[in-house]
Amino acid sequence: MASPVLIEADTLLLRKRETLTARQHEVLLVERRVSQMSETGEIAPRGCGICSFIFSRRSGENVSALRNATAAAKLNQTGDAVRARVQTLQTRLDSMRAQAKVLYEEHRKVDAIAMLRRSKAIEKQLNVAQTTADALDVQILMLEEASLQREVSAALGASVKAVKKKTKTLLKDTENAVDGAADVRDLNEDLQGAFEGLRPVADTDEDDLLAELDELITSTTAVSESASVDTTVPYKHEIVTSVAAYPETPMDRVKVENMGVKREERAQLLATG
Missing domain, CATH: 1.10.287 (Helix Hairpins)
Incomplete structure (x- = not known):
């Protein structure tokens, strides 16, 4: 007569065998189903279960x-x-x-x-x-x-998506750039207007200033002409007449000529000054 322990062990072993047989049967059914679906085109054949799980979205x-x-x-x-x-x-x-x-x-x-x-x-x-x-x-x-x-x-769908993605903010960015350029231009004009206030105000008319310049030029020309007449001609004539009263020598002639040249140069300097 077998002991209760052996009977219980045999029972457990039998249950394990039944469970293993059932699992093997389920695996065979799944494999057959997958094979049928692959043959009919319902699913694409995969290399392994992990790969099938990874590419399940596709x-x-x-x-x-x-x-x-x-x-x-x-x-x-x-x-x-x-x-x-x-x-x-x-x-x-x-x-x-x-x-x-x-x-x-x-x-x-x-x-x-x-x-x-x-x-x-x-x-x-x-x-x-x-x-x-x-x-x-x-x-x-x-x-x-x-x-x-x-x-x-x-x-075409992929290209449209790519174009939309790239040009999604293009219009907005362009409008912002144009607005920024307009703001910079307005700021530049405002700055120029502000600096205009630093320039001196012209109280005198331009025609009056031109008339005054003409008067200055006319008066300067008149003074130069009078100074040239007074310093050159009479003085030179006086020197010539006074020297003529003395006997003429070669050395005296050279001195007189040198003095006359110096007087003329001085008169020219006064006239130009």
Whole structure:
């Protein structure tokens, strides 16, 4: 008979195994769900759980891009298959028509008609396949155009946001700069007006000042002319007449000439002074 301790230990071990099995089952279900969502394009495949948590904010955009890529891939794959089918049917149709022609030339009319009827059925399938291929090509082009338009729209939106962010305060800054320049100009004009008060006030008229200057020039000219007449001509004449009363010698002649020159220089200095 087993002891109670062993029974309790076996019970705990069994519970742990059941718990572990349940967790493993849950993990398998989650992995299957994630795999299905990745295959259907509902989520983008991630390398690890931490990376998935970090990039969870971009999951919407990534899912949309993955869906578009998956749809384009499926359309291209289907289009390739349909085009291959068209090529196969076209080859079979050409072969059957050629066989019908050969049979008819061999006078096997019944076989030729049967072969031609079979070729008509192949021709109908070919028309349907060709129409399907054309529709798929149009759909692929529309999907590519939509993807391109989405990229262009995203680029334009990003550029508009950048421009708005950079020019958010541009108008306000420009207005402030213009107002500042106007204030500086007004201040400069006020300062000039203030300094105008320091200039002397002109009490005398300008015409009166000009008339006074003319009188000064006229009086100065008259005084200079009278001084020149009084100091040069009479004095020189007196010196010449007084010297003529004495006998003339060479040395006396030189002295008299020197004295006359000095008198003339002195008179000129007085006249200019």
